[in-house]
Amino acid sequence: GAVVSQHPSRVICKSGTSVKIECRSLDFQATTMFWYRQFPKQSLMLMATSNEGSKATYEQGVEKDKFLINHASLTLSTLTVTSAHPEDSSFYICSAREQGGEQFFGPGTRLTVL
Amino acid sequence: AQSVAQPEDQVNVAEGNPLTVKCTYSVSGNPYLFWYVQYPNRGLQFLLKYITGDNLVKGSYGFEAEFNKSQTSFHLKKPSALVSDSALYFCAVRDPSGGGNKLTFGTGTQLKVEL
Numbered sequence: 001g002a003v004v005s006q007h008p009s010r011v012i013c014k015s016g017t018s019v020k021i022e023c024r025s026l027d028f029q030a031t032t033m034f035w036y037r038q039f040p041k042q043s044l045m046l047m048a049t050s051n052e053g054s055k056a057t058y059e060q061g062v063e064k065d066k067f068l069i070n071h072a073s074l075t076l077s078t079l080t081v082t083s084a085h086p087e088d089s090s091f092y093i094c095s096a097r098e099q100g101g102e103q104f105f106g107p108g109t110r111l112t113v114l
Numbered sequence: 115a116q117s118v119a120q121p122e123d124q125v126n127v128a129e130g131n132p133l134t135v136k137c138t139y140s141v142s143g144n145p146y147l148f149w150y151v152q153y154p155n156r157g158l159q160f161l162l163k164y165i166t167g168d169n170l171v172k173g174s175y176g177f178e179a180e181f182n183k184s185q186t187s188f189h190l191k192k193p194s195a196l197v198s199d200s201a202l203y204f205c206a207v208r209d210p211s212g213g214g215n216k217l218t219f220g221t222g223t224q225l226k227v228e229l
Contacts, residue, residue, distance in 0.1 A: 093157050102163075
């Protein structure tokens with residue numbers, strides 16, 4: 001199957017700082033990318049859907065000014081957690097899909113905010 | 115609205131025995147159904163999917179799932195479990211009608227296979 005990478009795999013930051021997570025589709029062009037958040041022993045919660053070159057569509061309850069998503073190219077999407085706080089600590093997973101194709105998931109990024 | 119239910123938080127099986135992880139769904143149209151597996155601190159790995167056609171779908175690592183429209187179920191099965199199958203399993207549904215784009219996941223079932 002196709003490969004989706006995420007960087008970094010793990011990040012620890014101080015409260016109030018911003019953190020950027022990259023998601024790349026390595027061997028296909030992802031017209032749509034998805035960002036999920038997963039709390040311990042819980043399911044994946046969709047945060048937002050982004051299409052290349054357009055603004056992301058956020059799910060209800062997700063603050064778009066706090067979780068900035070950029071999908072500038074067909075192989076790269078970034079999630080920036082702005083002014084992070086301890087409650088933002090979570091496992092963030094991106095997913096990418098080419099037009100009419102399968103959805104593939106990245107390995108996830110563990111964010112810990114101190 | 116689409117939804118998925120995985121009624122069991124955990125399933126325990128002895129190695130070599132058959133395993134079943136249950137999933138039921140609710141969509142307004144014809145569903146696309148998926149099973150994913152997640153190992154600790156890792157992303158999701160695709161196991162199998164049902165889009166159309168044969169109700170019995172075979173996937174990776176010897177897993178299979180049966181689509182049952184009347185019972186709105188898509189249970190995951192394997193004839194002989196391995197200790198290495200121990201992981202968190204997610205069922206997901208997508209309703210493609212009207213251009214539906216989103217996967218909705220169940221709450222996950224922790225599978226524990228013991229010697």
